[in-house]
Amino acid sequence: MMKAADLAAIRAIITRAKRWDLFFSLLGILSLMVGVLTFTVLFVDMAIQGVPRLSVDFFTSFPSRRAEHAGILSAWVGTVLVMLLTALAAVPLGVAAGVYLEEYAPKNWITDIIEINISNLAGIPSIVYGLLALGLFVYYFGFGQSILSAGLTLALLILPVIIVATRESIRAIPQSIHEGSYACGATTWQTVSDHILPYSSAGILTGVIIGMARAIGETAPIITIGALTFIAFLPTAPFAGDPPAGLFDWIFAPFTVMPIQMFNWTSRPEAAFTVNAAAAGFVLVFMTLAMNGLAIYVRYRLRKNIKW
Amino acid sequence: MTASTSAPPLSAAVGHGVSDRLSKKASRHVKERIIEALLFSAAAFSVFITLAIVYVLVKESWVFFETVPLSDFLFDTQWTPLFDDAHYGIMVLLSGTLTSSAVALLVAIPLGTIIALYLSEFAGFKVREIAKPFLELLGGVPTIVYGYFALTFLTPILQRIYPDLPGFNLLSAGLVMGIMIIPYVASLSEDAMRAVPMALREGSYAMGATRLQTALWVVTPAATSGIASAYILGISRAVGETMILAVAAGMQPNLTFNPTEPGATITSYIVQVALGDLPHGSIGYQTIFAAGLTLLLMTLAFNLLGYWLRKRYREVY
Numbered sequence: 077m078m079k080a081a082d083l084a085a086i087r088a089i090i091t092r093a094k095r096w097d098l099f100f101s102l103l104g105i106l107s108l109m110v111g112v113l114t115f116t117v118l119f120v121d122m123a124i125q126g127v128p129r130l131s132v133d134f135f136t137s138f139p140s141r142r143a144e145h146a147g148i149l150s151a152w153v154g155t156v157l158v159m160l161l162t163a164l165a166a167v168p169l170g171v172a173a174g175v176y177l178e179e180y181a182p183k184n185w186i187t188d189i190i191e192i193n194i195s196n197l198a199g200i201p202s203i204v205y206g207l208l209a210l211g212l213f214v215y216y217f218g219f220g221q222s223i224l225s226a227g228l229t230l231a232l233l234i235l236p237v238i239i240v241a242t243r244e245s246i247r248a249i250p251q252s253i254h255e256g257s258y259a260c261g262a263t264t265w266q267t268v269s270d271h272i273l274p275y276s277s278a279g280i281l282t283g284v285i286i287g288m289a290r291a292i293g294e295t296a297p298i299i300t301i302g303a304l305t306f307i308a309f310l311p312t313a314p315f316a317g318d319p320p321a322g323l324f325d326w327i328f329a330p331f332t333v334m335p336i337q338m339f340n341w342t343s344r345p346e347a348a349f350t351v352n353a354a355a356a357g358f359v360l361v362f363m364t365l366a367m368n369g370l371a372i373y374v375r376y377r378l379r380k381n382i383k384w
Numbered sequence: 385m386t387a388s389t390s391a392p393p394l395s396a397a398v399g400h401g402v403s404d405r406l407s408k409k410a411s412r413h414v415k416e417r418i419i420e421a422l423l424f425s426a427a428a429f430s431v432f433i434t435l436a437i438v439y440v441l442v443k444e445s446w447v448f449f450e451t452v453p454l455s456d457f458l459f460d461t462q463w464t465p466l467f468d469d470a471h472y473g474i475m476v477l478l479s480g481t482l483t484s485s486a487v488a489l490l491v492a493i494p495l496g497t498i499i500a501l502y503l504s505e506f507a508g509f510k511v512r513e514i515a516k517p518f519l520e521l522l523g524g525v526p527t528i529v530y531g532y533f534a535l536t537f538l539t540p541i542l543q544r545i546y547p548d549l550p551g552f553n554l555l556s557a558g559l560v561m562g563i564m565i566i567p568y569v570a571s572l573s574e575d576a577m578r579a580v581p582m583a584l585r586e587g588s589y590a591m592g593a594t595r596l597q598t599a600l601w602v603v604t605p606a607a608t609s610g611i612a613s614a615y616i617l618g619i620s621r622a623v624g625e626t627m628i629l630a631v632a633a634g635m636q637p638n639l640t641f642n643p644t645e646p647g648a649t650i651t652s653y654i655v656q657v658a659l660g661d662l663p664h665g666s667i668g669y670q671t672i673f674a675a676g677l678t679l680l681l682m683t684l685a686f687n688l689l690g691y692w693l694r695k696r697y698r699e700v701y
Contacts, residue, residue, distance in 0.1 A: 104503070286524070299659060
């Protein structure tokens with residue numbers, strides 16, 4: 077039979093343990109709040125500083141020595157063009173590599189090397205990719221400090237992201253889908269192109285969007301290849317100008333991108349340029365947030381709609 | 385006559401039908417092989433990237449080390465490659481990298497671990513569903529924006545607490561860098577903790593342990609290898625981070641381990657040189673490859689350490 081004193085002692089222990097649990101829960105929420113709060117302050121501070129500066133002129137003006145006339149026209153056009161090349165290079169390559177590793181690769185040392193290598197690539201600092209591009213694209217291939225060099229650099233950078241996303245979404249497809257397809261006499265490629273790729277496309281799309289959101293904010297590798305910080309012209313559109321530009325002349329044009337424009341304004345001492353930096357930063361964060369939000373939404377829909 | 389004339393078309397039709405199917409199979413086979421070869425080359429391309437990185441960095445650094453002895457590079461206490469009296473002591477840049485990384489990790493590792501433990505062991509489903517995407521967003525903010533935040537928001541606040549703090553300093557850059565790294569540490573650690581089998585927790589609860597005791601003494605030890613890899617990834621991020629430091633820490637080479645001073649890191653030095661216009665092939669141009677090689681070797685060492693830790697402390701259930 078249990079004595080009342082023992083019972084009280086046990087209750088005391090339970091109360092103390094519960095208090096510790098509560099304390100840790102609060103600590104956890106507090107730590108989360110540090111992140112949430114930092115992000116909120118960052119966003120609101122930038123909005124307060126930058127939003128009044130946002131106007132149509134800001135998007136349609138070139139950078140200028142006078143802060144109040146400066147805009148981000150060359151920067152956002154540059155970003156769009158660079159992203160276009162990045163996607164064109166990284167998506168086919170990344171998806172192909174992911175499909176190979178999941179559906180074709182035999183279990184041998186070559187596959188092991190490729191897999192270890194991809195996880196290693198994901199850990200290499202982005203500025204090292206910039207040095208690679210400087211040595212390889214800019215000087216060895218002679219692409220110069222062009223949109224092409226920048227697009228390919230960022231493509232290499234986000235390749236691991238796309239490969240990993242492709243593999244994960246393929247792995248989520250049940251084995252029975254493969255088996256059913258093979259049982260009907262389909263070849264490996266028919267299985268992949270008619271079943272695996274369509275079913276994994278939403279997952280791959282999520283990975284691509286997250287990769288592009290990362291690429292859009294990357295500054296260091298693009299500065300490293302020697303992108304100019306002051307560009308007051310746009311790449312020539314195909315067939316425009318005299319003599320008419322070729323269809324692909326723009327890929328060799330000098331350029332600047334949003335994060336570099338923001339860096340340039342941030343590093344100037346005048347307060348007026350800091351306001352410009354805040355406005356450019358706001359646009360940049362808005363773009364990455366929108367892309368990440370889209371990725372989260374696609375993944376949410378995917379989880380809801382697919383019931384194997 | 386009619387038989388002989390009608391026979392060939394018939395046999396041809398039959399033969400054609402069969403051989404057509406056969407030949408179709410053969411072409412199908414060839415097509416499959418070609419596609420497989422193409423996909424393989426895409427996968428193998430990633431190995432080419434690594435080889436190209438090593439080749440470019442080693443080739444340019446080789447030229448650099450023909451002029452500058454390795455002992456000078458490792459032990460000189462000045463970094464003035466662009467002056468007439470040039471010194472190439474990588475220690476100066478390393479001290480900036482290590483100091484800022486230490487500050488960042490002092491923020492990111494405790495907070496990241498607590499968040500991971502909270503989300504995996506304490507938080508309800510709803511909190512987790514909201515918090516995880518939010519952490520992803522936090523990790524997706526461009527680092528140049530964090531740099532702007534460190535320089536224009538955090539530094540003035542720190543200066544109020546500590547008036548002697550210079551406008552550019554490693555402390556404010558390191559703190560913001562820590563916040564940036566939290567999502568990486570938290571989300572990878574949480575994945576590792578969630579992978580711990582429920583049976584271990586149930587066993588612990590059955591023995592009368594509380595949530596906190598279970599989290600600290602059962603889940604954490606069982607997830608050690610995953611948590612360690614999360615920390616290592618955090619370290620790699622801190623060492624390789626560039627823009628926050630280039631914007632907020634100043635770019636003056638400074639041999640110091642005091643975070644309240646300005647300083648240059650390996651990464652911010654590369655940015656500084658790239659922003660100027662050094663001629664291709666000059667010694668100043670090659671210094672950035674030597675610095676990049678140092679950075680690559682450091683991250684490689686961390687990756688290997690992480691790989692070893694995973695193998696050594698892996699719990700198999």
